[in-house]
Amino acid sequence: MLKDMAGSAAERVYSREPNGPRVEILGAPIERQDEALTPLALQLLASLHRRFNPRRLELLAERTRRQGEFDAGALPQFLTSTAEVRGGDWRIAPVPADLTDRRVEITGPVDRKMIINALNAPVNAFMADFEDSLAPTWENVIRGQVNLADAIRRTISFEDAATGRVYRLAERTATLIVRPRGWHLPEKHVRINGEPVSGALFDFALFLANNHAALARRGTGPYLYLPKIESHLEARLWNEVFLAAQDALGMPRGTIKATVLIETILAAFEMDEILYELREHSAGLNCGRWDYIFSFIKKFRNRADFLLPDRAAVTMERHFLRSYVDLLIRTCHRRGAHAMGGMAAQIPIRDDPAANEAAMGRVRADKLREARAGHDGTWIAHPGLAAIAREPFDAVMRGPNQLGVLREDVRVSAQDLVAIPDGAITEEGLRNCIRVGVQYLESWLRGNGCVPLYHLMEDAATAEICRAQLWQCLRHGARTADGAPVTVERFDRLLSAELDRIHGEVGAARLTQGVFPSAARLFERMIKSESFDEFLTLPAYELLS
Numbered sequence: 270m271l272k273d274m275a276g277s278a279a280e281r282v283y284s285r286e287p288n289g290p291r292v293e294i295l296g297a298p299i300e301r302q303d304e305a306l307t308p309l310a311l312q313l314l315a316s317l318h319r320r321f322n323p324r325r326l327e328l329l330a331e332r333t334r335r336q337g338e339f340d341a342g343a344l345p346q347f348l349t350s351t352a353e354v355r356g357g358d359w360r361i362a363p364v365p366a367d368l369t370d371r372r373v374e375i376t377g378p379v380d381r382k383m384i385i386n387a388l389n390a391p392v393n394a395f396m397a398d399f400e401d402s403l404a405p406t407w408e409n410v411i412r413g414q415v416n417l418a419d420a421i422r423r424t425i426s427f428e429d430a431a432t433g434r435v436y437r438l439a440e441r442t443a444t445l446i447v448r449p450r451g452w453h454l455p456e457k458h459v460r461i462n463g464e465p466v467s468g469a470l471f472d473f474a475l476f477l478a479n480n481h482a483a484l485a486r487r488g489t490g491p492y493l494y495l496p497k498i499e500s501h502l503e504a505r506l507w508n509e510v511f512l513a514a515q516d517a518l519g520m521p522r523g524t525i526k527a528t529v530l531i532e533t534i535l536a537a538f539e540m541d542e543i544l545y546e547l548r549e550h551s552a553g554l555n556c557g558r559w560d561y562i563f564s565f566i567k568k569f570r571n572r573a574d575f576l577l578p579d580r581a582a583v584t585m586e587r588h589f590l591r592s593y594v595d596l597l598i599r600t601c602h603r604r605g606a607h608a609m610g611g612m613a614a615q616i617p618i619r620d621d622p623a624a625n626e627a628a629m630g631r632v633r634a635d636k637l638r639e640a641r642a643g644h645d646g647t648w649i650a651h652p653g654l655a656a657i658a659r660e661p662f663d664a665v666m667r668g669p670n671q672l673g674v675l676r677e678d679v680r681v682s683a684q685d686l687v688a689i690p691d692g693a694i695t696e697e698g699l700r701n702c703i704r705v706g707v708q709y710l711e712s713w714l715r716g717n718g719c720v721p722l723y724h725l726m727e728d729a730a731t732a733e734i735c736r737a738q739l740w741q742c743l744r745h746g747a748r749t750a751d752g753a754p755v756t757v758e759r760f761d762r763l764l765s766a767e768l769d770r771i772h773g774e775v776g777a778a779r780l781t782q783g784v785f786p787s788a789a790r791l792f793e794r795m796i797k798s799e800s801f802d803e804f805l806t807l808p809a810y811e812l813l814s
Contacts, residue, residue: 376448707792
């Protein structure tokens, strides 16, 4: 088991052991950071980094190698090397009682007010997010860890300075699930022996080391969502991290439970294998629809025959998305795992009753589709959607889940998963991508990763779709519905016009000051670049403090 490292959170170098790891904190001091950067958490982080970071880097290099195959014209296939896993008769380990009913889960960043409101919402679980809905400034990340610790110990409160209202936890709260960052993201404010650490390992180590005992005392456990996984080998690495961390902290094996987001096209071809690798720690799979669409564009970005229509036209009824959903449900239920539905991006529209009713109708229809397909639960981004999301699942599900709905009717081929949807690319669709992409990036650079825009809750995944579609249209000279090609000159005109529109919506001061100019320049550079940035958050992260 681990023993506490020497050093305090007020120091830049934490380890004083002669042969121990050198842990350097490069971020500016944050109030209460000692409670997050505890010696035990940093020792666990150092141990995990030294043992698993080399393998993480190898797997990221493998992503690059596979991308080269797709650029050369290859398409993904189900793996022949793992056919025995897909054909085998095995099931995951049982999940804890507080994960058996997950019909409505709310998601959001780890700011203090959000955590309280989400845990108090009439939902089954809250996914506290260090990934797509959080801009990972050093302050956001450290305060997020402190906020989670306070929430787990039920000491969290928040006073709204504008209204004087005080927020506290209710007697009954939702089950907490935490999403660390993906394998690709670094945490630049921490170095171990001179090397930057993985954001995923940083988020995981601090959360687990500081809270596993408190979670156990409350009769729950460390539950996670794992993002951006592209292969079962990446899931295997997470499983090895879980085993090492549990052993180091003296926790029983299998205590950690993880739901994997199937939000990359490649992971869709390895669902059985991903569950198998995590079977002792698995709690199911989730249809991360927005990142999945982004991944579809990204992996086939250099192929002109893989152009998608406007973002608004790529609905879950499209064949490639419906196939992915059906395969996920069949795979999960065959293995005794939960099959979670995707995010409803709509938010209540308080100043327009007619528009609000139409938006809520779309949410209701989407959740009914998920419940009828056999999903065990779904995601929302706003507490005001909880009742609407719950209603279809309550009507369809007579028990806590639908694990008995085996969907043996489903037969999904590799061709089904890569079927290109038809539909138009329109100028209005391009304009919308510019408006959303620039404004989201500007907000992210200001430290806010969850942004309401035009009655939708946008996060990094939806902004990625906007950015990727624009890049792909420009790269291939796609023609819009009016027959005109997308050229650099046309993009420049649209960008200028949309910046003028944003100017009218948000005001001149915000557009010309602060980080807006940087956001617009970075967005423009990424769209016009010959090469495709794997994630917009990687170059943007260099601009964050």
